[in-house]
Amino acid sequence: MEDDFDARSEAFMAWLKQSGAEISEKIQLADLRTQHAGRGVVALHDIAEDEPLFTIPRSAMLTSANSSLAQTHPSLLSALPDPWLALTLAMLHEHLLGASSRWSPYFAILPTDFDTLMFWTDDELAELQASAVRHKIGKEAADAAFREHILPVVRQHRDVFFGAATGAPELPDAEILALAHRMGSTIMAYAFDMEPEGGSAGKEVDEEGYASEEEDEALPKGMVPLADMLNADADRNNAKLYYGTDVVEMKAIKAIKAGEEIFNDYGPLPRSDLLRRYGYVSERYAQWDVIEVPRAMVIDTARTANKLDDTAIEERAGYRLVDATLSYLDDHGILEEGYDITNWTTPDAREGFSDELIALVATLLLDDTEFARLKKKQKLPKTEKLTPEIASVLMEVVKKRAAEYPTSIVEDEGTDIGLSHEEFMQTMRNRFLRRKAMAVQVRLGEKKVLQKAEELLGEYLRSNNGTEATANKALERDGERPSKKRKVA
Numbered sequence: 001m002e003d004d005f006d007a008r009s010e011a012f013m014a015w016l017k018q019s020g021a022e023i024s025e026k027i028q029l030a031d032l033r034t035q036h037a038g039r040g041v042v043a044l045h046d047i048a049e050d051e052p053l054f055t056i057p058r059s060a061m062l063t064s065a066n067s068s069l070a071q072t073h074p075s076l077l078s079a080l081p082d083p084w085l086a087l088t089l090a091m092l093h094e095h096l097l098g099a100s101s102r103w104s105p106y107f108a109i110l111p112t113d114f115d116t117l118m119f120w121t122d123d124e125l126a127e128l129q130a131s132a133v134r135h136k137i138g139k140e141a142a143d144a145a146f147r148e149h150i151l152p153v154v155r156q157h158r159d160v161f162f163g164a165a166t167g168a169p170e171l172p173d174a175e176i177l178a179l180a181h182r183m184g185s186t187i188m189a190y191a192f193d194m195e196p197e198g199g200s201a202g203k204e205v206d207e208e209g210y211a212s213e214e215e216d217e218a219l220p221k222g223m224v225p226l227a228d229m230l231n232a233d234a235d236r237n238n239a240k241l242y243y244g245t246d247v248v249e250m251k252a253i254k255a256i257k258a259g260e261e262i263f264n265d266y267g268p269l270p271r272s273d274l275l276r277r278y279g280y281v282s283e284r285y286a287q288w289d290v291i292e293v294p295r296a297m298v299i300d301t302a303r304t305a306n307k308l309d310d311t312a313i314e315e316r317a318g319y320r321l322v323d324a325t326l327s328y329l330d331d332h333g334i335l336e337e338g339y340d341i342t343n344w345t346t347p348d349a350r351e352g353f354s355d356e357l358i359a360l361v362a363t364l365l366l367d368d369t370e371f372a373r374l375k376k377k378q379k380l381p382k383t384e385k386l387t388p389e390i391a392s393v394l395m396e397v398v399k400k401r402a403a404e405y406p407t408s409i410v411e412d413e414g415t416d417i418g419l420s421h422e423e424f425m426q427t428m429r430n431r432f433l434r435r436k437a438m439a440v441q442v443r444l445g446e447k448k449v450l451q452k453a454e455e456l457l458g459e460y461l462r463s464n465n466g467t468e469a470t471a472n473k474a475l476e477r478d479g480e481r482p483s484k485k486r487k488v489a
Contacts, residue, residue: 005031008108009039015105016225019060024053027262029229039109040231040261047256053239054226055249062091062103062223063194069093073160076153084187085149087221091183092150092176096161096168106225114185115279118142120435127439130404131446132292132338133272146180189278190228193219195243224248230264234284237265272442281438289445291453292338293401298357301396302364305389328375334359341398341453349456350386352449353394358383361393388464395457402450405443409451412444 009029017023026047032040047053064070064077067090080086094101101107117125117137128134154161154176162170171179227241227250239262242249256262266274268288271281329335339357350358362381366374374381386394 005033008105012105012109012225016056016060019225020057021060021226022052022055023226024051026051027053029226030261032231032261037231038111039229041226041229042261043256043258045258047252049252049255051252053250053252053262055247056224056226057247059246060225061194061248062094062106062225063087063220064090065220067091067094068097068101069160073157076157076160079153080149083220084184085145087187087191087223088146088180088183089150089153091186091223092154092179093161093166095179095183096166098167100167103223103225106223109229110186110190112182114182114189115275115431115435115438116185116189117276117279118181118185118188124432124435124439127436127443129406129439129443130401131272131443132294133276133442136276142181142184143177146177146184150180151176187221187223190223191221192224192227192241192248194222195219226250227264230262232266232278233263233282234265234268234287236261236263236284238263240264271445275438275442281441283441286445287343289449290340290342291401291446291449292340293357293397294338295336295360297400298339298360298393298397299364301400302361302393305393305396306365306367329360329363332359332380334363334380341449343449344452344456347456347459349391349453349460350384352453352456353386355383357394358386358390361390362387365389365393386460388461391457391460391464395454395461398450398453398457402447402454405447407443409444409447412440412447 009031013023013029024047026043026045027041028044030040030042032038041053059066064083064086067077069090070077077086077090080089094103095107098104113119117133118139125134125137151173155173158170159165162168224241227248230239230250238252238254238256238260239250240253241264242251252262266278269277269285270289271285272289274285275281327335334356336356339354339360341357342352342354344352359380362383363371363374366381
């Protein structure tokens with residue numbers, strides 16, 4: 001089947017050029033399966049920084065707006081509640097069109113099976129152990145959305161999706177849903193946000209220029225042929241997609257040598273999200289690994305430390321809601337279902353903990369008088385620095401979270417020790433072993449974040465063992481500092 005793989009690549013590139021794409025002679029769509037990377041784009045010649053790699057007209061992109069379904073039955077798409085479902089239905093229709101679809105050569109190079117968590121078995125998911133990503137897969141929600149919105153449309157408009165209209169035989173519900181999941185996962189792994197000219201206008205981005213997943217979900221989705229063939233790498237990113245009025249253009253953002261692969265970047269994603277959304281993991285994304293601790297665990301630990309009863313917890317942390325009134329911390333945007341502890345780049349124990357997590361713990365540690373004063377002033381505790389009390393609670397949370405994983409770091413690190421390259425590649429060809437290996441990397445990264453947290457909190461507590469001055473501590477906690485009196489001679 002080697003010839004078929006190459007033939008499909010060649011047919012796709014020919015189709016893309018016929019569709020108006022301009023592709024540099026310095027690049028090539030390459031077979032990277034020996035590197036377990038499928039297709040990828042490589043440089044045939046040296047490429048200068050800012051040099052165009054390819055330009056794709058918006059008319060060649062597959063979006064819900066320019067799909068075949070939009071031309072014949074636009075109301076079926078406009079009635080759907082979000083861009084993801086609209087593109088899912090449009091792509092499902094294009095798939096059923098088969099060879100008569102304008103995008104048929106493009107569909108021929110897209111994957112038909114995925115390693116995204118949506119398709120893992122229960123036994124495979126169990127290898128992730130206590131990772132919070134297991135609760136973020138969204139398979140049930142996606143299935144419910146397809147049953148509510150996609151399946152009824154297909155069933156009510158059989159003449160649009162089957163028979164003479166597409167040439168496809170009518171499918172049973174289970175196959176329609178399976179096809180919807182496949183199209184939805186293709187969008188998750190390959191689609192781009194169809195930003196207006198100039199890029200992320202109107203979106204809130206972080207200091208590195210990346211929008212949140214929630215911000216991205218609000219934009220229309222589109223499949224950008226060839227741009228989605230670039231593999232991603234956090235450290236070797238050397239290309240970027242720029243949005244124009246009628247085209248998008250991929251440019252080199254640094255000099256690229258002949259023979260080097262051309263990489264896009266997904267942004268600062270932890271390996272758990274890399275696996276969930278794209279179906280692979282990379283050591284190069286380990287720097288963004290996070291461990292999520294559930295709110296209830298934080299609250300229970302702080303309650304024990306401060307001997308708070310359920311009524312106090314109820315009032316302060318929104319552990320329960322009274323008369324549908326949000327708690328004080330919820331009003332201030334502090335309450336979340338879980339809190340990420342991020343990787344450290346410095347030896348500062350405070351670095352890996354979010355302001356929201358510190359504020360939650362600090363508030364729960366206040367006595368009734370301090371809390372009443374804090375609430376009266378509509379303030380939150382200071383979060384810039386740790387205190388021994390906060391650090392002690394965080395240490396207990398970290399230990400509890402680590403105890404939820406049944407294997408140790410040493411055991412996980414020994415999983416692939418001693419494998420030759422050939423044995424490793426054989427592992428990658430076996431679906432269960434491949435997925436297990438990726439799960440081990442995810443859970444190992446999370447355990448190392450916890451290990452670092454425990455190490456740095458321990459160092460902090462040993463250095464701040466309660467001998468520091470505690471006068472006016474309550475004032476410092478709610479944002480006020482005691483005045484320093486200057487001695488007058």
